[in-house]
Amino acid sequence: MTAVKHDVFQAIADPTRRAVLQLLSQKQLTISEITAHFPISRTAIAKHLGILSEARLVSGEKVGREKIYHLHPEPLTELKQWLAYFEQFWENKLSILKHVVEDDE
């Protein structure tokens, strides 16, 4: 499924994948355990995990007959950095407001 690389932006675009990340942030889980939280098939979850793996947001290790996935949040720094650039265009509005208030006193 999808030989081309998925980046972190695409990986988090899907709500199911975001929910999977949320789950894995609490506790490492097998594919079946993750599937139990969603109304879709195990195969579909496995595909989502594949996309998250391509984006290096999770990794899975085989243990016996099951595969345990755990969160790898580091690639989110790319997202954070991208966001940081845009913050100057709206969080600044707060500091401008602050100045207005300060000028008022």
Place this chain on the structure above:
Amino acid sequence: MTAVKHDVFQAIADPTRRAVLQLLSQKQLTISEITAHFPISRTAIAKHLGILSEARLVSGEKVGREKIYHLHPEPLTELKQWLAYFEQFWENKLSILKHVVEDDE
């Protein structure tokens, strides 16, 4: 083009759309001006602007025969908040390290 709603996560998933946001952060631009920066058709750019508009990241006002688009970065707060949750799972590693160093002194 896509009657269903696009959220901010989907909106920023595409690299062209991220580049458009970047452009609009510098200066408001017409559709044609934006198109000049990309190797794709004006129609394609207009569709991307439609998706960005659905996510409330941009808005366009008709001025004469052209339509001027400007950035509306506020919806990115949703992304920022989502990210904030995950930061505890990796930025913490720095503070743990910090403790180790502090314990060393």
Place this chain on the structure above:
DNA sequence: ATTATATAACACCATTTGGTTTCGTGTAAA
């Protein structure tokens, strides 16, 4: 009044996405 421009509105297309079901295989439990 005519012509050129900027965009909107369509119709169309190939590929990707998000899902399914089926079948095969390795591992654990009876």
Place this chain on the structure above:
DNA sequence: TTTACACGAAACCAAATGGTGTTATATAAT
């Protein structure tokens, strides 16, 4: 040694995505 289980791989599908080109319309410039 059967049987049950967790997963991988494959084939398939409908809808969405990211593009194209054509045509129509309103506005600006000659």
